[in-house]
Amino acid sequence: MIRICSITLLALFFLGSNRLVSAQDNSAIFTKRDLPIGIVSFGTAVTSGVLGEAAFIDGYVKKAGTDSFIFPVGDNGAFRPFSVASDQALGAYFGVNPAVAVTSNPAGGDYGVLPAGGPFNTTSLGDGLAAVSTSEYWDINGTSASKITLSWNDNSAVNNLVTNRGLSKLTIAGWDGSKWVNLPATVDATSLFGQPSTASSGSLTTILDVVPDTYNVYTLGALRDGALPVVLVSFTAIAREHAAYLEWFTSEEINSSHFEIERSGDAKSWQQIGNVAARGEGVATVPVPMQYGFTDENPLGGTSFYRLKMVDRAPGTPERDHSNQTFAYSRIVKVAMNGQPDWAVYPNPVAEKLFFSQNIKRNLASARLTDASGRTIYVSREAPGDGIDVSRMSPGLYLLKFSFTDGLSKSYKVLINR
Incomplete structure (x- = not known):
């Protein structure tokens, strides 16, 4: 288990409410999930939010700062952290079927409010997905891009999710408003729980950065078997x-x-x-x-x-x-x-061969290279396929003038340097 070092809980409050917590017991702090939601907020000085199996937030957690942070969230007695590095990110874990989406809270009260866009149809799958979890999801919000890490335990039944094809078929899926989208991810060698990832416990992380607000919610998914591996x-x-x-x-x-x-x-x-x-x-x-x-x-x-x-x-x-x-x-x-790259000569300075673009090759009427005294060193009525060989020319500044079939011309200073 990853151990938290000197956690400072900077604020624990309900937005729009005078109450701090709705309930607390030996395993969790319960915060209000219906509007206005309750939030446990951590400041930038806090480097890890892992409280452990016996101490997590059953509700929403918010974190300031752009360092990667493990959000100590859970639901219905299950600790299921996630991690992002998005400033002011806000998220919670829901230990229920995304297609139902509503969770309950042992502390009582109205916890039947869905995250935005819910419920989330678990049969509406985007390209590459064979299935998504029917037992859990995370509501993660944030406006700056970050890799996203989700966790699992025995209750996630990932072997059943991937139909016993191995953890390489496990992925992260995001709900885009109409379907689940595959967000390619890799299994973490060392999970958010501080142990090697296995079928019974572990975590996986998106390969590319994702802006959390891009998707309504996130869950575990299974990749389908494709024709191409x-x-x-x-x-x-x-x-x-x-x-x-x-x-x-x-x-x-x-x-x-x-x-x-x-x-x-x-x-x-x-x-x-x-x-x-x-x-x-x-x-x-x-x-x-x-x-x-x-x-x-x-x-x-x-x-x-x-x-x-x-x-x-x-x-x-x-x-x-x-x-x-x-x-x-x-x-x-x-x-x-467009623009300069189509007309530019390269490399410049040049030591051996001077090249120019395809646009010049198609429209070139003549190319003339003169030295600083105005003497013609090279002239061509067509574009040389292998560039201009300048390896035997004396170092110095030259002028390369192109004339084109449409009557236009263009000149470049070229430095031969060795």
Whole structure:
């Protein structure tokens, strides 16, 4: 059990009420869940909120500060903490079916008020989800992005939730107002309870940051078995200087072979421009997130569209045997190479070869490189496919002038430096 060090309880109050607590016994402090809700509030100086199995808050807890904080929440005698690092985050645990959503409180009083958007249909599932918990959920609120950690114990019956397929099929799900959305997560090697995560007790954390207010409530979910054993968490593309940089994350890979990077100018006709080997291997009890990157050094002028072809390898199949491979495509992302990147020459300063963009290559009438005295050092009537070789030119400042087929021209100062 994680031990709290010198907890300072800065405030314990009801919003809009003169009462401090509705009840207290040896196992919990009960706060009012109906409006106006009761809140136990911790200040920024408090570094851990874990009170333990015999001391938790049956109701809402609020925390100031952006450090990761374990919220000591529970319900109906069960301690079920969660963790976020979102300033002024507020949350509570509900030990009931999300589709019913209303909890009770042994202290009495009206605790039948649902969190916003409830009840939450446990059969309305988004892509990738096979099921969500029918025994519990968390109401977590906050406006700044943070990873979210949820816990479980024997009462969660995670083996039943994942139909005995292992903890690698466990995930976090958020209710978006109409369905449960998969928020890829990894099982914590050391859980919020301070012990290794097992089927009977543990915790898992989202791979990416989530703004808690994005979803009404959160619960444990089970991943479905897909045709492709790659769980793609995210796929993004950005313009970085004169190139397009692609980045993607996976949360689980089993017998994954490789990723093929495809590019298009119209999102209809595609061309493979690269290949990245997969690094995930085997079946892990605790999935290991993987990060990948690829740089397109010569993106198309204007907008380039990209997608991943994720290819698996059937168990027992040699790496070079492609006869039994299956694949799936990622979503499409785009990069707009607008303004300066389409006209820029690179690298600058340059030592060996000078390159310029696809837009220049398509519209170039002539390129002329002159030295500081005005002498022409290089001239071309078409775009050199492999760039301009400057390795034998003297170091110094040069002027590179482009003339285009539409009558426009553009000049750049180029520094050759070794």
